[in-house]
Each structure stands twice: as structure tokens, then as C-alpha cells.
Amino acid sequence: MVEVGMAIVLAAVGTAIVWKGSGWLEDAADRLAIGYGLPAAVQGAIVAAAGSSMPELVSVLVSTLVHGEFELGVGVIVGSAVFNLLVIPGIAVLIDEGLETTRDLVYKEALFYMLAVATLLLTFSLAVVYYPHDAGELGGTVTRPLALFPLGLYAFYVFTQYLDAADHDDESDERVDLPRTWIRFGLGLALIVVGVEALVRAAIDLGDAFGTPAFLWGMTVVAAGSSFPDAFVSVAAARSDRPTVTLANVLGSNVFDLLVAVPAGILVAGALTIEFAHVAPMMGFLVLSTVVVLAGMRTEMRLSRREAWLLLVLYAVFVAWLVLESVGMTSVIRP
Template sequence: MVLGGLLPQVPAVFVAVCVVTTLSIWVGSGLLEQAAEELSRYYGLPDVIQGSVVVAVGSSSPELASVVFAAAAGSFGMGVGAVVGSAVFNVLVIPGLAGLVTAAPVDADRTLVYKEAQFYMLAVSGLIVTFALAVIYFPVAGGPSLTGEVTRPLAAIPLLLYGLYVFIQWQDVNDHEPDADGERVPVGRAWGRLAAGLAVILIAVEQLVGAVEGLVGVFGIPEFLAGVTILAAATSLPDALVSVRAARDGRGVTSLGNVLGSNTFDLLVAIPLGVLIVGDVPVDFAVAAPMMGVLTVATILLFTMLRTGLSLTTGESYALLGAYLLFVGWVVGETVGAIDLIVGA
């Protein structure tokens, strides 16, 4: 419920809330980005780790909250769908927008391509294996044939994989030679700015998602379509603003690192954390596997474009945005029954 029900729950209010919260998220993302840059300089973190860990974890807080709240309400499948839809949005739309706001190509580097992108594909595979093990060893009695219970021990698999990711990043920090001006950063103020940015983003995104859900209910948009497109884009807004802002400032590695790091966090931490909090949750592999397959294809597409010249050109940015339009068209086709690749969508 938007604003705790203090205002009439009508379309005009929902639209106004969307506008105000979007502006609030822009402000919060600016605070988050500035704080992350200062803290990374103070602690001597490379640009790629600044984007893939520090900024990514902060800007992924909406996805984490959505999974936890959905799992607590008994709608874990919707939470997973929103996260996967958000991941597709992050991989295709955010780099595409970042490439269009800059006059020059968005720069990447070998660390981003060969470590971040490939580890992210490993994260996708790890989550698919976790869901498959749930179907094999913990099938839901009386339910669909490909539905299994994801237990707390199974949720530990992606969490351990994220632990490996953090360990690799920590090793890279040890190998990095930081700039000499890091000691002049007011670290206490930077941490305060980081906390303020996260608070603004969380509150604004919660209200934004509520407003979007209100509009979805008013116009009768199907739940599956709304979850993997509209709600996914709403929760990805902080990632989009942070990445586009970084690309516009000429920090392409930080921009793209945020995209891949956010997705890695969402898949390996946000989803299993919901399981750890609630307990055993059912997952329909017939829905999850095709969606994860699309995410894999989208990631391979981004990886291929980044590897050609270690940059993202304007033409490649348009291609990524076009691929997302194809994804939305496929989801709409699934919703209206014109396409039937996802069983039970």
C-alpha cells in the first residue's frame, strides 16, 4: 500500500508517487556513488571492485528486500521471477543506456571481461544446479512434476559460491597498488553518506514498487508479465542510475562492474537469503529453467560485445536494447498464450 494508505489509492496518486520516488532514487544513487568512490579510494580498491562489490551490494538492496518480503508472504516464486527479470534488465538495458549517454564507447578491461562476466555466468549455472537438486532430491508431493523444495542446506550452495567470489576480489585488492591520496578522504563522512544513500533508495524503491503494483492492479496487467518486466525494472532503477552516472563521468569499468556485480549478488545472495529466512520454499523448475536460459543468452551477448575491442560502442548499445525488446515481446507472448515455452507461466 502506497504511503500507508494515507492518500487515495487511485492512478493519479500512483503516477505522482512514481515521479517523486524516481527523483528520490536519483538523489540516493548520487550519494551512494559518491560515498563508494571515496571509500574505495580510502581503502585502496580497484575500479572494478568498487563497481562489482561496494556499489553493487548497495544498489542491489531493493532486489534483496523484494525476495525476502515475497518469501515471507509465501510468494517466493514471484520474488525469484522479479530477480531474474531484473538481472535480464541489468545485462541488456543498463549497459545499453550507459553506451548511449556517452560520446565515446564505454571502456571495459580484461579483468571485467574475463573475471566478472565469466564468474557471473558461473553464478547463473550454480543457481540452476541448486534448483535442479531441489527437484531431484526434494520433489513437492502432489505438485507439478518439476517442482521441488529449496531447503536451507541447498541455499548454502550459492552462498558459498558468493564467498568464493568475495575471496577472489579480496585477492585482487591485495595485488592492487592504491592511489596515494586515499588518506585524505573523510572516511566517517563517507560511511554516513553511504548509509543515507541506502536509506533513501530503500524507502523510495519500496514506495515505487507499491505504486507500480497499484497501477498493475488498476490496469489488470498479468502477474507474470508485471513481475519480470515492470517490477523488475522498478527494482533495477538504482543500478541503472548509478551505472549511467558512472559511464557519463567516463568510468566505464565501474559502470559495467556494477551491472555484473549486482546480478551476481542478486542470484547468489538475495535468493538463497530468502530461503534461509523462511525455510523450505517451492520452486517450479519448468518456469525457472527457461528464464535462467534467457539470462544466460543475454549474458553471453554482453560478454561477446565487451570482448570485441574491450568496449561497448553505440551500435552495440542499440543491439542490447533491441534484445531486451525481444525479451519483453517473448514474455508478452507467453502471457497471452501465443508462445508456450514456459509451462505454467
């Protein structure tokens, strides 16, 4: 029990550090977007999304390179994506009495995000088909050439955002001190890196204490803690009546996580193995969450309070499922 208590304290400290860093990062990202005259959708999908997704990227790198737990990093990505999709819009709607969407978000950002989910799942499938690591198990090795596949799709995503920015008529605000803002942005990211390391260590300690796979804790403890930057940016945007930034940040963050954070760990390590039996159920729940959110966004082009409660209940089901997996009552993803 002492080990569990220490792990919980470590997770709490890590979350607090990530929260502090996210505050600096959100403010810097907002000022950078104003200083460069970026449109709201690009601000949310590229600047704020990539910045607030840095904890997930660091989680993959730390889990893989320091602790040799690539599946823990994948679990963090999937858990964070589910958290972003279900919890952040749900809380933003309850705070703002509804969240308006746009056709650009529904038919461009959301659909591209669904393509990102399919691309990562296809990458894992190709690893199992072409680089099986054990004839008796459904697993495979994800190589660097396979990792380039999702990265190429993200490059195309950035290109489409660049075209949108090129067509935008707003001028940059020269009153913003860009060098100082970039320094604040970097300091925020540095704090997030420290906090994420604490969260990853807490997940591994909890896994050892309960005799369960670390990636189950990564999908909850690390994912929720590392998603606070996304929550902070998105909820702050909703409270300041910028729903486009809220939803664009959620979708853009998830696109970055799936197409950049996961492949980054593979590129750095060279080649990493995955168990498809572990990955497929996680990705399946992510697909379900995506469909529910997209349907809510398209209905009357807004997310209502009723839909917000549905999203939060669905996340509660997700957490309950992982708890049952951890205690051995179900064995969908637990070996």
C-alpha cells in the same frame, strides 16, 4: 482501471524514491572506494555493486516475508539482471561513443558471472530433484542447505576480490570523512528500501488487476525501477571515463543478486517452493543475454554503438515477450 492507475502512480513514486536514494548511494560508494584506496575493478564489483543491488535484496525479502511471493522476488532478480546486462551497457555506450573492456573483465568478472547463473539454476534443479513438492508438477522446495551453495560461491568471489585489493598499490585518501560518508550511504539505502516496498506493492496490484502472476510484473516494473541504482552508478562512471567501473558494477551487481539476494530470502523464510516451469524460461533468457554481452565485450575488447543497439533491441524483445505472457497470447512461463 482505478486500481491500475493507482498501481502505476505507486510504481512511479517508488521509482523516484529509489532514484533519489541511488544518487546518495553512488556518491557515498565512490567516496568510500577512494577513502579505502580500492582499485577500480573492486570498487565496481564489490562496493558499488553490493550497495546498488540492495533494492533487489530488499525486493526478495519483502516479496517473500511480507507478501508470500517468493517467485516475485526471483522474477525481480532475473528481470533486474537482464536490465543490467542489456540496458545499462547499451545506454553507457551510446552516451560515451563506445565502452572499452579489459581482459580482466572478460576472463574473470564475466566468466564468474556465467558461473553464478549456472549455480543458481543448478540450485533450483537440485530442489526439484531432491525435494519435489508435487508429483504432478515440475516444482520443488529450496531448503536452507541448498541456499548455502550459492552463498559459498559468493564468499569465494569476495575472496578473489580481496586478493586483488591486497595486490593493489594505491593508498587510501585520508581526506575522505569516512563516518559521514557511511551515514550518507546508509541513508541512501534507507530511501531505496522505502521505494522498493512501493514497487513490490505496485507489481502485486497490477497482477491482481490483470489476473496475471505477480512475478511477470516483478520482472519488468520492479526490476526496472530497482535497477536505477545500477544504471545511475554505471552511466555516471561511463561519463567520467571509467568504463572498468561501469562494466564491473553491472557484472558484480548481477553476481550479488543471483548468489546473495535469492538465497537470503530462503535463509530467512526457512524453505521456499519454486515452479521450475516458471524459472527455467526466465533463466534461459538470462543465459542468452549473458552470451550476447560477453561476445560483445570480447570482440575487439570494446562494446560498439552497433552492439549497444543490439542489446537494447534484445531487451525490447524481452519486454514484448513478457507483455504477451501477461495478456495470455503466449504461455511459456504463465500457468
